[in-house]
Amino acid sequence: MLGKRSVTFSIPFFFYPGHHVTVKPAEELVNEKNPARYKPYNVGKFYANRNRSDFNKREVENIQIHHFKIVD
Numbered sequence: 001m002l003g004k005r006s007v008t009f010s011i012p013f014f015f016y017p018g019h020h021v022t023v024k025p026a027e028e029l030v031n032e033k034n035p036a037r038y039k040p041y042n043v044g045k046f047y048a049n050r051n052r053s054d055f056n057k058r059e060v061e062n063i064q065i066h067h068f069k070i071v072d
Contacts, residue, residue: 017043018043018044019042019043019044019047019048020042020043020044021042021043021044022040022041022042022043023040023041023042023043024036024038024040024041025037025038035070036070037069037070038065038068038069038070039068039069039070040068041068046063049063050063
């Protein structure tokens, strides 16, 4: 239970969005003090790449969400 002074923040989660969707933070949440932490990515390209891989260790690492992290 939250106290009266607590502020809540909801983050919607979309399970399997359409292949044409680009996932990125809402523009009103990103600014100079709070920059985006991940690059936008296209869901279709992400899942297509994941589905083509066999998850075995090869010379190239399978695409993971951390590949989109913006490095400071």
